[in-house]
Amino acid sequence: MRCRQGSVPPSAQSELKPNLRTQGYFLSCQCIPEENIEIELPDSKQLYVTAILIKKQQLSPMVYRLRLQTAVPLSYHPGQFINVKRNDGLIRNYSLASLPGEDNWLELHVKRMQNGIMSNWLIDKLSVGDSVDIEGPSGSCFYSREMNGNPLLLVGSGTGLAPLTGIIRDAIHNNHTGPIHIYHGAYSSEELYLDKKLKRLMETSANINYKACITGDMPEKTVQQGRACDIALADNPVLNGWQVFICGAPSLIKSLQQRAYLAGASLQDIHTDSFETKELRKEVRVNNT
Numbered sequence: 001m002r003c004r005q006g007s008v009p010p011s012a013q014s015e016l017k018p019n020l021r022t023q024g025y026f027l028s029c030q031c032i033p034e035e036n037i038e039i040e041l042p043d044s045k046q047l048y049v050t051a052i053l054i055k056k057q058q059l060s061p062m063v064y065r066l067r068l069q070t071a072v073p074l075s076y077h078p079g080q081f082i083n084v085k086r087n088d089g090l091i092r093n094y095s096l097a098s099l100p101g102e103d104n105w106l107e108l109h110v111k112r113m114q115n116g117i118m119s120n121w122l123i124d125k126l127s128v129g130d131s132v133d134i135e136g137p138s139g140s141c142f143y144s145r146e147m148n149g150n151p152l153l154l155v156g157s158g159t160g161l162a163p164l165t166g167i168i169r170d171a172i173h174n175n176h177t178g179p180i181h182i183y184h185g186a187y188s189s190e191e192l193y194l195d196k197k198l199k200r201l202m203e204t205s206a207n208i209n210y211k212a213c214i215t216g217d218m219p220e221k222t223v224q225q226g227r228a229c230d231i232a233l234a235d236n237p238v239l240n241g242w243q244v245f246i247c248g249a250p251s252l253i254k255s256l257q258q259r260a261y262l263a264g265a266s267l268q269d270i271h272t273d274s275f276e277t278k279e280l281r282k283e284v285r286v287n288n289t
Helices: 018-022 117-124 158-173 195-204 228-235 250-262
Strands: 002-005 038-040 049-058 063-070 081-085 091-095 106-111 131-138 152-157 180-186 208-214 243-248 270-274
Touching (some): 081 106, 091 158, 106 158, 152 250, 195 208
Antiparallel strands (some): 081 131
16 A cells, blocks of 8 residues: 555565655555554556566477566566556466576466466467566565575475576576575476476586476386475475475475474475465366476
8 A cells, every 4th residue: 555644664665665665655464553644545557567578488388488578677586476467457476487687588487277367368369569567576485695505495386486497596696505406396297397497407507406296197217206395305304404495386385384394494494485376267277287
C-alpha cells in the first residue's frame, strides 16, 4: 500500500526498492503503525514496468525459455521472482534464471500447464517484440557473498530449476569456494531440460556435483532413479553448516525443509521458493512433475 500522511516503520519498507520507499510504499503485512497514518491502494502504473520479449526458445517438449528486456536494467538477485501481468490483468510469478551484469535480459523458464491460462498464452501467443508488464523483484531465495566457503545443497523439481540456475551462476560469479551439490527432479528424462548444460558445468568446475533424478521409468545410467529429495539426503546425510536451497512443488518444499533441519541445517540457512498453483477454473490444471 502507500502511505499518504504520517510514517510507517522501516521494517515495512525494508524489502522495497529505494524509489518505492521514497514514494511512501510499504508492505501492509509487515506494518504495525506507530502513529496515525493515512493510506491508499497502490498505483499499478508506478509498480509495474514494461518488458519486451526478445527471445523465445523451446528447451523441452513442455518448457520454454523466455528472455525479456526492460528499458532500464532491473536490480535483482538471481533466484528472485517477478510478477508478469497481461493486458487483461492476469498475473503470475516466474523466477529469474538470469545473472545481472552478465545478461542484459531477464530469463524465465515457463512450463506449459494443461489449462494454464498464463503459461499457454506466454508460449503460444506472446511473440518476439511484444510487451508485458512486470513487477518486482521479490523473494529471499538467493545467494549472498557471506555464503562463500559453505557447502551448498540445491534441490529443485520441474522448472524449480530456474531459480537454482540463477543461484548457481551467482555463486560461480562470486568465486564460491565450497562444494555445490545440485539435484534436479522430474518424472521422465525429457523433463530434464538443462541436463546437458549442467553436466558440462560439472565437467568444467571441480567443486560442482550434479545429479538428475527421475521417478518414472529408468532411462540411461547417468540418471538416478528416485525422488530428488531422497537422493540428495542419502548423499549428504549431515547438513550442519550447509546452505540449502529448495525450489519447486510444495510437497518437495515441505518434505525437504523438515528433513534438512533434522539433518543439521539451520532454519535460517534453508531457503525456499514454492511453485504453488491455485485451481480457479472448472477444469483442473495438471502438473505431473
